[in-house]
Amino acid sequence: MSLVQVLGARLRYAGLHPRALAAWAGTDRLSALPALLPALLERDLTPASTLLALFVAGREVPLDRLRLAVDLDALNRLDLIDIAGTSARARSAVLPIGQALLACDRLDTAPSPDLVCWPDDSSYHLALALPPGRKQRWLDLGSGSAFAPLMRPELTTEIAATDVNARAVELARHGAELSSVAHLTSYVSDLADEVPADWRGTCSIVSCNAPIPERDDDPYRPRWRSTDLGFIERLFAQAASCVAPNGIVVVHGAHDALAPVIADLPGERTVVVYTPPGARGFAVAWWVPGAEPRHVEAKRTLTEARPHLTHDDRIAALAGTLPAA
Ligand SMILES: C[S@@+](CC[C@H](N)C(=O)[O-])C[C@H]1O[C@@H](n2cnc3c(N)ncnc32)[C@H](O)[C@@H]1O
Structure with a gap:
């Protein structure tokens, strides 16, 4: 030790x-x-x-x-x-999450492009939307402080996490070591670019809690929150090259950015929107490229008892027990 x-x-x-x-x-x-x-x-x-x-x-x-x-x-x-x-x-902050400790910037840290963000509800939506059961390889893109891998390290025997922000990767490694999560490896990387080549086509799960694509060229915008308009398309292209033939891709993001990309994908796509009408829509999308072609869009109202989407919402959407979006 x-x-x-x-x-x-x-x-x-x-x-x-x-x-x-x-x-x-x-x-x-x-x-x-x-x-x-x-x-x-x-x-x-x-x-x-x-x-x-x-x-x-x-x-x-x-x-x-x-x-x-x-x-x-x-x-x-x-x-x-x-x-x-x-x-x-x-x-930095050291936060208890499940059996683990997560390191991120303290809440009073001044805003900067490299801020390593405090987990928000989107972090929980993504982490809880991942399918249960022990599998082999999980690739978490845009992992930040590695919230999802540290909350659910039991999901696979190997985890690779990437982030374009070197400070986030440093804190993700720190959290993993404090938590003795030895099967998590973090890479400074644009999406999956720096992940070892032998991970291509082998991941049971590819996940991403995506930054929000915005029409804003402000070089000082925080990287954890917003990104360019082409991000979601590049994300799904990289996910497609990393996911195993029977694997699943799980993405949390802005619905208006996810929808046009999801529409053109092969295989099974399930999208559940959780935001109320009138606000910018946010959703989790589950994509199983190797499954029969199917596209289901549903919505689920969040409640105090069930404040986050979970993998059960995918099952309910596919079974037709959630209202259409
Ligand atoms: C919304 S935050 C999610 C952080 C963490 N996964 C969570 O759920 O709390 C998005 C993350 O994506 C990272 N990111 C933005 N663009 C990226 C890119 N091109 N490649 C890898 N990571 C990127 C940001 O630095 C940030 O950590």
């Missing part, structure tokens, strides 16, 4: 895990935290909340408090904190 793996296990043991997060914040849904953090920052520090305050809320924490929770020297040596005087701050 590496020192980082040991530290990750200690952090989880000492309170950086979803149950402790839910007890502290009222939810373990990471996408709900940005709205809750201002109030959480005001709370008194307790032994149980020290690591959450440091790594989730991004708060400055007195060293003597931190020392009680975890090996301070290890945190410092492994560059997880900056120490100033008698207190420390986390260099």
Whole structure:
């Protein structure tokens, strides 16, 4: 075990895990935290909340408090904190997700093109839309901090994740090591360009929570959020070359960008839109290139009890039990 793996296990043991997060914040849904953090920052520090305050809320924490929770020297040596005087701050957020720890930029990080984004609801839509059952190879394109692989590492025996943002790849590797997810390999890559050639045609799952194509040439737009208008077409072309003959491609994205590309694909296409009428539509698309040609478009209303799409929505759309989009 590496020192980082040991530290990750200690952090989880000492309170950086979803149950402790839910007890502290009222939810373990990471996408709900940005709205809750201002109030959480005001709370008194307790032994149980020290690591959450440091790594989730991004708060400055007195060293003597931190020392009680975890090996301070290890945190410092492994560059997880900056120490100033008698207190420390986390260099990046470290968020509990399932059995894993995810590293991304703190919520108070100034916007920049290379910001490594906090997981939002789109991250959950994509991760939960992946088909269950253990398979061999999964390629997650535009993986960011590797939310989906860290939330569902059990889905395959090998995972490759790519991102064009080198900082995102650095943090994805950090999260994977803290989580001892050793079968995840992350590449700095435009889509699948840098993935080893022997992955072509072999992936049981190819996934992407796509940035939003926009008519905007602003060079400072955040890369995690928006992209050029040709992105979805290039994404599906690369997915087609990587997916195994019996594999599936799962993409979360803007419906207006997905629709024209999906319309021209062979095989089975299932699209479920989840946004209400009047807002820009967002959807998950499942594509099985090797299946009989079929194209189903349905919609599903999100509820408090079922706030994200899941793979069950694909099954329901194919069975005709969801309303047409
Ligand atoms: C909406 S974010 C999704 C991040 C993460 N997968 C999640 O679900 O939280 C889109 C990601 O795609 C990455 N990206 C944008 N263009 C890309 C490209 N051409 N190749 C690879 N990644 C790209 C961004 O840097 C960003 O991390």
